[in-house]
Amino acid sequence: MNPFIENTSHFHPLYSRTVHRSHHDSSYFIHVLLFYCLHGIITIIALYNITQLGDPTAFGNLPPCPVALEAIESALHAKGHAAGYVNACGIPQARNAIAQFHNPNNKNANKASSSSAPADGAALSDHVVIANGCSGALELALTAILDPGSILLVPQPGFPLYQVIAESHGASVVHYRLLPDQNWECDLQHLEALVKEYHTQVVYDDGDETQTPVIRGILVNNPSNPTGGVFSRKHLEDLVQFAKKYQLPIVADEVYGDLVFRSNTFHPLANVADSLGREVPVITASGLAKQYLVPGWRVGWIVFQDK
Numbered sequence: 001m002n003p004f005i006e007n008t009s010h011f012h013p014l015y016s017r018t019v020h021r022s023h024h025d026s027s028y029f030i031h032v033l034l035f036y037c038l039h040g041i042i043t044i045i046a047l048y049n050i051t052q053l054g055d056p057t058a059f060g061n062l063p064p065c066p067v068a069l070e071a072i073e074s075a076l077h078a079k080g081h082a083a084g085y086v087n088a089c090g091i092p093q094a095r096n097a098i099a100q101f102h103n104p105n106n107k108n109a110n111k112a113s114s115s116s117a118p119a120d121g122a123a124l125s126d127h128v129v130i131a132n133g134c135s136g137a138l139e140l141a142l143t144a145i146l147d148p149g150s151i152l153l154v155p156q157p158g159f160p161l162y163q164v165i166a167e168s169h170g171a172s173v174v175h176y177r178l179l180p181d182q183n184w185e186c187d188l189q190h191l192e193a194l195v196k197e198y199h200t201q202v203v204y205d206d207g208d209e210t211q212t213p214v215i216r217g218i219l220v221n222n223p224s225n226p227t228g229g230v231f232s233r234k235h236l237e238d239l240v241q242f243a244k245k246y247q248l249p250i251v252a253d254e255v256y257g258d259l260v261f262r263s264n265t266f267h268p269l270a271n272v273a274d275s276l277g278r279e280v281p282v283i284t285a286s287g288l289a290k291q292y293l294v295p296g297w298r299v300g301w302i303v304f305q306d307k
């Protein structure tokens with residue numbers, strides 16, 4: 001639409017009706033001026049939002065979780081070794097707390113105490129590595145499974161960091177579709193087609209033909225950024241069965257875990273895999289950023305679950 005065209009009829013978005021104006025009409029200039037001013041303001045707000053992407057604290061209306069503030073304050077003033085070097089995987093108390101939080105038998109994960117050890121059969125603290133935010137956790141997980149030339153299956157639409165990390169290792173990503181008409185679930189048929197297309201490459205070694213897996217894993221992001229989709233338990237079971245069929249590990253990005261509206265329930269993928277016999281290795285990546293509203297603290301972790 002060009003608002004300067006003389007004596008034509010315009011559908012003006014500000015007024016939602018068709019107006020007939022000429023550029024000699026002074027009120028018409030005021031309308032045009034208003035229209036462009038509003039456009040400018042909306043653009044500035046949009047750009048500001050883009051620079052704050054994914055930061056729940058950006059506008060100051062969601063302050064850090066008080067529990068997290070209290071814990072950090074008491075740690076800062078604690079006597080002993082609080083300010084010293086620690087194990088590169090994290091201090092035992094924190095790793096225990098995370099292990100218990102992710103324990104499939106822990107019905108009350110959010111109330112996990114930092115001092116208690118995980119119950120038998122739970123994710124052991126040895127399986128937890130603390131990282132520089134969930135981004136650092138993803139970097140650790142993907143570095144472990146990707147080699148140059150290998151492939152990671154990632155959701156589309158999805159968080160772009162997966163591709164950045166994969167490509168930094170000379171690996172690449174292949175996108176599987178999410179289905180907008182089915183609550184943004186993963187398109188299992190598309191996943192199956194991709195696995196058949198890319199999964200194995202034939203390597204000739206002294207005349208022998210061997211098959212080498214090229215796809216090293218599936219990245220599942222639940223709850224999802226950017227779709228907001230929350231997967232049902234049934235869908236997660238289907239994903240685990242699919243991964244089992246093709247012997248693929250799953251990297252579960254659950255940084256938005258538990259951040260769901262009441263009509264939804266968040267099911268940690270590792271718990272689903274646990275209830276199906278732990279036949280699929282699951283590496284869960286998560287962190288404090290979103291649930292505790294402290295993205296700048298850069299605290300994340302991975303939890304490994306295998307047989």
Ligand SMILES: Cc1ncc(COP(=O)(O)O)c(C=O)c1O
Pocket residue numbers: 053054132133134135136159221224225253255286287288289295298299300
């Ligand atoms: C899906 C997803 N995964 C991981 C991250 C990274 O989280 P962190 O800030 O803990 O590095 C984000 C951040 O926006 C995200 O949206």
